[in-house]
Amino acid sequence: MKLENPPWLAKAQPVFALLEGAGYQALAVGGCVRNALFGAEVADVDISTDALPETVLALAQNAGFRAIPTGIDHGTITVVHKGEPYEITTFRKDVETDGRRAVVEFSTDIKDDALRRDFTMNALYARADGEVVDVLNGLPDLLARRLRFIENAFERIAEDHLRILRYFRFYAYYCDPAEGPDMEAIAAIAASIDGLEALSAERVGSEMRKLLAAPNPAPALGLMAQTHALSRVLPGADARFIAPLIEIESGQPLRWQRRLAALGTGEAASLWRLSKADRKSLENIHSAMEMPSLIEAGYRLGEAAAIDAMLVQCASLGLEPDPKVIRNIKAAAREVFPLKAPYLMDRIPAGKALGVELKRLEKLWIESGFTLSQAALDKMVEP
Numbered sequence: 001m002k003l004e005n006p007p008w009l010a011k012a013q014p015v016f017a018l019l020e021g022a023g024y025q026a027l028a029v030g031g032c033v034r035n036a037l038f039g040a041e042v043a044d045v046d047i048s049t050d051a052l053p054e055t056v057l058a059l060a061q062n063a064g065f066r067a068i069p070t071g072i073d074h075g076t077i078t079v080v081h082k083g084e085p086y087e088i089t090t091f092r093k094d095v096e097t098d099g100r101r102a103v104v105e106f107s108t109d110i111k112d113d114a115l116r117r118d119f120t121m122n123a124l125y126a127r128a129d130g131e132v133v134d135v136l137n138g139l140p141d142l143l144a145r146r147l148r149f150i151e152n153a154f155e156r157i158a159e160d161h162l163r164i165l166r167y168f169r170f171y172a173y174y175c176d177p178a179e180g181p182d183m184e185a186i187a188a189i190a191a192s193i194d195g196l197e198a199l200s201a202e203r204v205g206s207e208m209r210k211l212l213a214a215p216n217p218a219p220a221l222g223l224m225a226q227t228h229a230l231s232r233v234l235p236g237a238d239a240r241f242i243a244p245l246i247e248i249e250s251g252q253p254l255r256w257q258r259r260l261a262a263l264g265t266g267e268a269a270s271l272w273r274l275s276k277a278d279r280k281s282l283e284n285i286h287s288a289m290e291m292p293s294l295i296e297a298g299y300r301l302g303e304a305a306a307i308d309a310m311l312v313q314c315a316s317l318g319l320e321p322d323p324k325v326i327r328n329i330k331a332a333a334r335e336v337f338p339l340k341a342p343y344l345m346d347r348i349p350a351g352k353a354l355g356v357e358l359k360r361l362e363k364l365w366i367e368s369g370f371t372l373s374q375a376a377l378d379k380m381v382e383p
């Protein structure tokens with residue numbers, strides 16, 4: 001099997017040449033090879049080599065590349081070429097794992113490196129000429145879109161429980177739900193979910209965000225619910241409305257926060273240590289659901305939050321979204337209240353009373369469907 005010179009591989013040729021020219025191996029690995037084989041977009045290119053990190057650093061610097069010793073102790077040097085960062089990591093081998101952190105040593109054998117990865121489809125390599133190197137026989141799995149742990153699923157999970165969440169994420173992106181998951185994987189996951197408790201909030205949040213951003217995360221979330229992994233990472237979450245949500249949201253921009261809101265609990269904000277911006281957008285969706293109308297929500301909280309709230313409500317009630325309501329929300333989000341404090345100051349002194357009166361008039365204006373004019377509102381002022 002050979003990759004037909006994809007653009008990312010063509011662009012990386014000088015980085016491969018740097019290592020190969022000095023007699024070392026250089027292979028693209030992991031997500032880039034997997035995605036290229038699936039015909040999916042390749043985001044970043046990771047490279048594996050048998051050269052030691054200090055050798056990689058010296059070779060890169062001598063050749064005039066910008067090189068950063070990102071994680072030199074665990075084997076990674078970042079080499080920048082044409083604005084693109086390449087993480088070059090020395091082959092590694094697990095010598096022992098105590099369940100929390102792996103003790104690794106460098107290796108010159110690609111098979112050692114492959115064996116310490118998570119899934120067979122993530123353990124595929126490609127040489128500079130595109131030749132796929134498959135030391136663990138992962139290619140047949142990938143071609144059948146079968147997501148399988150490398151060798152023993154229980155052991156792979158015990159080494160790092162984040163792999164449970166990675167399983168569901170990759171399942172969401174690359175597997176055919178009609179085929180169903182690998183039963184050995186699901187049994188091992190179901191028996192290991194207690195280990196999810198020990199993961200850091202950041203690692204959980206980062207995986208779950210990516211999972212929720214999949215084109216269709218419903219089957220994976222369904223599996224997470226069945227194995228009780230979902231309630232471990234998000235107590236109170238209910239995945240029932242995700243599938244109907246995915247059905248009705250297709251014309252709208254993809255927003256993982258909306259899917260998260262459809263799980264029905266606001267807990268993720270703190271449990272997954274979401275960023276301030278993500279927290280805010282989740283909060284806005286929940287507030288929009290509690291407003292007297294979606295139109296008011298559109299005006300007060302913006303188009304995205306109000307449309308998200310509408311879609312989540314429709315999904316939970318089994319309704320189709322009304323295009324007219326969507327148009328009205330969008331229009332409401334653009335409305336500007338025509339009265340300003342200075343207009344009222346001849347009748348009400350600046351201060352709290354003025355703010356209260358402005359809010360009262362704004363409410364009436366919203367309820368009028370934004371039709372009350374400035375003059376009409378002005379006549380309604382109660383000093």
Ligand code: ATP
Binds near residue numbers: 029032123
């Ligand atoms: P993407 O970048 O699209 O999220 P990826 O497969 O590149 O997918 P990364 O997290 O970038 O995922 O990891 C790169 C590779 O490193 C993986 O393909 C896998 O081989 C290995 N890897 C990453 N995290 C783990 C882990 N927790 N356990 C075992 N192997 C891992």
Ligand code: MG
Binds near residue numbers: 031032044
């Ligand atoms: Mg990657």
